[in-house]
Amino acid sequence: MAPPHRTPSRGRTDRKSGISGPSRRTLLAGVAALGALGAAGCSRVATASDTEGGDLLDRLRAQGVARLGIAGEIPFGYIDKDGELTGEAPELAKVIFKRLGVDRVQPVPTEFGSLIPGLASQQFDVVAAGMYINPERCEQVIFSDPDYQMLDSFIVRKGNPLGLHDYRDVVEKKARFATGTGYAEIAYAVEAGYEESDILIVPDQVAGLNAVEAGRVDVFAGTALTTREVVKKSGKAEVTEAFKPIVDGEPHVDGGGFCFRPTETSLRDAFNEELHQLKESGELLRILRPFGFTDDEMTDLTAKELCGG
Structure with missing residues (x-):
């Protein structure tokens, strides 16, 4: 997901009039009632456990439903025009939780920046928003291994x-720069020498596209996937070639996955086991391909590597 802001070393989910489908704000509004209805209809709410490794998986099996925190971001996790939960992370979650004995999943929409706080306060059981794995976040939650890797690209006129082909170009040419709320691209631009106070922060990639088309900024930075999808219907903008941002002086590749409360290692481990089987069989790519993912986005990176461990 273009992904959220961190100190240089990690978006987005994180991550709308340029692509088919509603905006994140519209999506969130549209699913709020759905999430509220689902929560109201759930008589058993998962709570914290002192059991070593956590017993959340057992409780989810008993309930028959896992609550997924999503951020209404195409293609990572959103509600489609028919009111159905979809996106790369929810579709993958449906498959894995089914294999784990949990029959269905239920969306709980929130803003991207509220996903980790919402997980901690048990508003949902797992974050399914394509969240980038980075050391800062790894201090707060535990991650599955990434189900995809991602480079950055720019939306330009x-x-x-x-x-403009990378963050150094943005700095050298004094370009007017925008990116999304909480996106990792904020830190990448700052590391390249751009003043953070000069960055225009917009809600998502559609707002970024609109800003470029209207001439308010010269460039919007996001993930290669979300930027190439959002410009498809634009007659005024294009997307640059994907590139690796520089982090701590080295080219960097991001990876996104699911995150869990730190006490729930048993659920995370069981989830990882199923994820690895999907990778080995090739089924993972088949699940993600409808959302614009290609073989280039498949990865053998681990959460440990991305967490800096």
């Missing part, structure tokens, strides 16, 4: 008049 047609023809890329300023010749």
Whole structure:
């Protein structure tokens, strides 16, 4: 997901008039009632456990439903035009939780920046929003191994008049720069030398596209996947070639996964086991392909590596 802001070393989910489908704000509004109805209809709410490794998986099996924190971001996790939960993370969650003996999943919408706090306060059982795995977040939650890897790219005006191909270009050419709320791209731009106070923060990639098309900014930074999807219907903007941002002086590749409360290692481990089987069989790519993922986004990175451990 273009992903959220961290100190240089990690978006988005994180991550709308440029692509088919509603905006994140519209999506959140549209699913709020659905989440509220689902919560009201659930008579048993998972609570914290002192059991070593946690007993959440057993309780989810008994309830028959797992609550997924989503951020209404195409293609990571959203409600489609028919009112159905979809996106790369929810579709993968449906498959894995079914294999784990949990029959269905229920969306709980929130803003991207509220996902980890919402998980901690038990508003939902797992974050299924394509969240980037980075050391800062690893201090707060535990992650599955990533189900995808991601590079960055820019939305620019047609023809890329300023010749912007990476964050160093943005700094050197004094380009007007925008990215999304909480996105990792904030830190990448700052590491390249851009003043954080000069960054225009917008809600999502559609707002970023609109800002570029309207000439309010020269460039919007996001994940390669979300930027290439959002410009498909634009007649004024294009997406640059994907590139690796520089983190601590080295080219960096991000990876996104699911996150769990730190006490729930048993659920995380069981989830990882199923995820690895899907990777080995090739089924993972088949699940993610409808959302724009390609073989280039498949990865053998581990959460431990991305957490810096």
